[in-house]
Amino acid sequence: MHAAAVVDDKLYIAGGSRNGRYISDVKVLDLGSLAWSAVKLNVEPNADKVEDSSTREKLPASSGHSMIKWENKLLLIAGHSKNVSDSVTVRFIDLESHQCGVVETSGKVPVARGGQSVTLFGSKVIMFGGEDRGRRLLNDVHVLDLETMTWNVVETTQTPPAPRFDHTAAVHAQRYLLIFGGCSHSLFFNDLHVLDLETHAAAVVDDKLYIAGGSRNGRYISDVKVLDLGSLAWSAVKLNVEPNADKVEDSSTREKLPASSGHSMIKWENKLLLIAGHSKNVSDSVTVRFIDLESHQCGVVETSGKVPVARGGQSVTLFGSKVIMFGGEDRGRRLLNDVHVLDLETMTWNVVETTQTPPAPRFDHTAAVHAQRYLLIFGGCSHSLFFNDLHVLDLETMEWSQPEIKGDLVTSRAGHAGVTIDENWYIVGGGDNKSGATETLMLNMSKLALSVLTSIKGRDPLASEGLSVCSALVESENILVAFGGYNGKYNNEVFVMRPKPRDSAQPKIFQSPAAAAAAASVTAAYALTKSEKLDFTHLEDSNPKLVQVNSFQRDLSAEINAIREEKKVLESSLAEVKSENSDLMAKIDETKNTYAELSKELQSVQGQLVAERSRCAKLEAQISELQKTLESMPSIEQEVQLLRRQKSALERDMERAAPVQRQSSGGVWRWIGG
Template identity: 35%
Template sequence: MAAVQEPVPLGTASRNGIASEEPKLVVAENGKTVDVQDKEVCTEGLCSISAYDQWTPLSVSGQLPRPRYKHGAVVVQEKMYVFGGNHNGRYLGDIQVLDFKSLSWSKLEAKSQSGPSESAEAVSCAGHSLIPWGNKILCLAGHTREPTESLSVKEFDPQTCTWSTLRTYGSSPSSCGGQSVTLVGDTLVVFGGEGNGRSLLNDLHILDLETMTWDEFATTGTPSPRSEHAAACFAERYLLIFGGGSHSTCFSDLHVLDTQTTRATRCYSRTKSRHAGVSDTLVLNMSTYEWSVVAGLEARAPPTSEGSSLVMHTINGENFLVSFGGYSGRYSNQVYALKASLKPSVPFPQINEAGTNGIALVPPISEAANSSRKVIFEIEELQDKPGNKADTSKTAAQVVKGERNQIEDKLNQEQLQSLRLKQELANVERRNTELTEELHLVRDQISAEQERASKLEDEVSEIQEQLQKMDALEKEFKLLRGEIDSGFDTAAASTNQPPGGVGFWRWSG
């Protein structure tokens, strides 16, 4: 995202890595010549790439990481750390390291500060963001197997291979994945992403790394809700948000947020080349808001475009872009590098409210310093800066293009709202179905209990009848027992009569 400058080759290097004493090189490009000073260069690792603006597959050693996409990558001390990602629907939690000097892979056995029982798999995630902070790595957000309510901030120490969860203060953002996290000074700016339930977000939160305190900006007119977009910081001041998508739309808009004046601006950028494709590598000229194709389809390019990681590393003043992984019909674990010929030379243009080119004012920094941090971002539509003020037809075309983009944005928002309503309706219908099934189940249970109660009542009735019969039998038994007892009493009385008694002798005879 800088002004275009001619590529500068490294020159001839000796075997000991020091440039040989040769005269300055003059490179002709676009009708211009550039003098290149002799300088110390290396010939190993990324420095072995000689061609500019071409993606080159790197020949790496060591055990290759598992193919993945939607992982995180960051550069710390000449090494690229790759963490997490998704492979066949499974969240990964391993940490792979690529040494830029030896171009060799190695795997770190990470542990948690909570104890040995919590392994690296406990922080497996995808769609997260990695940020270098000193000699440590911060990991924010991401989708996990067990979603949480709020966004978590974890820290990885490469020296001890230890994960720890940082304590934050204030109102933290909700859990999400596919967001952008950009380091601006000593603060992290979190924008957008996809929350739980696949809801798209466009809220803006900042985390002060000095106090570890969250703060939320109340925004109006911000970019439409999106995820998987790109964000970058320019001149330690401007936050650029580009592209991304919703559940049904891919965006190509560019928004610039001035972190000092708390003002957001949407820029209508232009593309120089008409053959830009999915695998193209584009660069934005910050002085003209024009996109240029650096490496197109006709050049060698990484075979994947979805969910790959992209980091930048500088060696001897040369900028290298390194791409890893991604998905394009299959998961990848390949590494590509591009040596950029572009150097920043033109500062970001000041924005003037009273100007006639349609660009809005940037208030003085002193005014911004006295303002509250919780301010409302104002979105002001920008037209393209015309190359020639007399070219009114071109300006009119740009105005029409801007209006068309506004209509397209409104249409996208309406489509997004429609999708949200359809999703809510589907959720309500699904919930209604679940409740209906639950009601039928409860009714079946009640019927079964009623039938069981009826059977119990019948059994109780039978038992009562049996008890009544037993009472009658007991009474009859008592009567019979009484008669038997009375018979024994009579017999006993008869044995007490004199021997001449008629009854006794008659019975004996």
């Protein structure tokens, strides 16, 4: 595929392919005379300063590139060629001198690709999609500022187009980017997609981190807190019950937001969706709740289909306009490893039937989607085991696999959190109920290479189970924001990690001992970076450390504000302690009442024991008499035997005397008869 551009009634054609071979020539068609001519290109005089030996040819033979006119030059962007490069290359052709060379770009340079679309938008170029050197399809959006030649990644919302290449794009009304057609490796498209270039948002909702629910000291929490990542100030969200909540909720679920834990939260359209989780409200199936980000109304979303059994500790991952839920633990503590999909457009649940060997049933794991095709599951635990394995579900074939992970060996963990930025999956915290996981991990999802970014102390708040992490775009840089967790005590500290732009293996972490101190520290850190022009890409420290910026020494007003905020935090903690003390006093009173009742029962039992003791004494006397009787039994037996012998002797004497009597009596009768 060649590239074309019209300049001053002339059509320029650059590169392309024919019979499987790349072409490097540049042809010009004069639209007035309709005559073709060739452009003889010259290597830029200082090309040896901007290009290495592998890219100093006049114009590499290439295909699948894009071409636009900027000022007095033609810019050739991306494309496939025999010159192997990991990132997108921008080349130029000077329309006057016909010199050519490479334009040096900076920022977040996209991965090398071909078949993308490139559209001029003011002084910027918008690049969408394409196919990388490994034939992986893309649907990412990048912007090149032509004045500074700096690349940036655009984080978009809603459902993007399916990954594709060889499509077309155009900008309408200086606001809308239109994408039409294209193909994947097996499908051709005729769809139209529109990206509003004014309203696209970062991964965090309007640069705000939303924290909803959780648990502490065995009690569920129902509040919603918001951290403004610009000012780093906390605020509470006052929720309103949906006006028609009586139509969609029964009396047991009409509270503003049930206290819950183990739930998952995602952003969809202008709402936050809270999915599943454990609470005191008993339900047999998964409940989906919503919080409207504009009106702060909340309620229950009615879902249909094959609604999954209620659970907590599951993973919930956004995949286009669908949510994929895996695993968890139900109310009966039964571990699960099933896969369910919720269609967010129809709010319909479906069960996914998978093949091959699935992961062992587990909960408190993490999940991520890579390349809009693969669902990755990492870690988690059962009731007796903790895992550090990686499982992959192909969302096209629905086949499970367990690939081999390259790189560092890591400890097993559960209760950790993860977030993806481009091809990297950052995994923070977790533990095994004995100790916290001290390594912050990065998994390159394309290469399946796992590396340890940084290690911290075992009792550090970041080495906690049950923390949350998300990504945000601050001053055109991606940062990670971690909050909360439990590692022997409950934490409310905020941690910010800024991976290096070119060396993500050496990030910097800004820590705050409390939310207010975090605000001052991170703000001062960014101010310091901006004022002194620190370049984190040149730091050579292979063991990144936690950096605490002491704002009290920099600005007296910042110190006062920090103290005031800390005072508010302490007052809030004091109120919470007082509330807990009040609960404890109530429990003590209840215990005293129980003790009094037990004392009365004890006295009654003691009286019964006295009566039983008297009865036992009588029984013991009777037993003693019986024992004496039993002791005299041998003499009685001897007497019985003697009597038996006497009886036997008497019976023998009587038997001897009987014949004599008969003889004497017979003689008398004979005498009388005779």
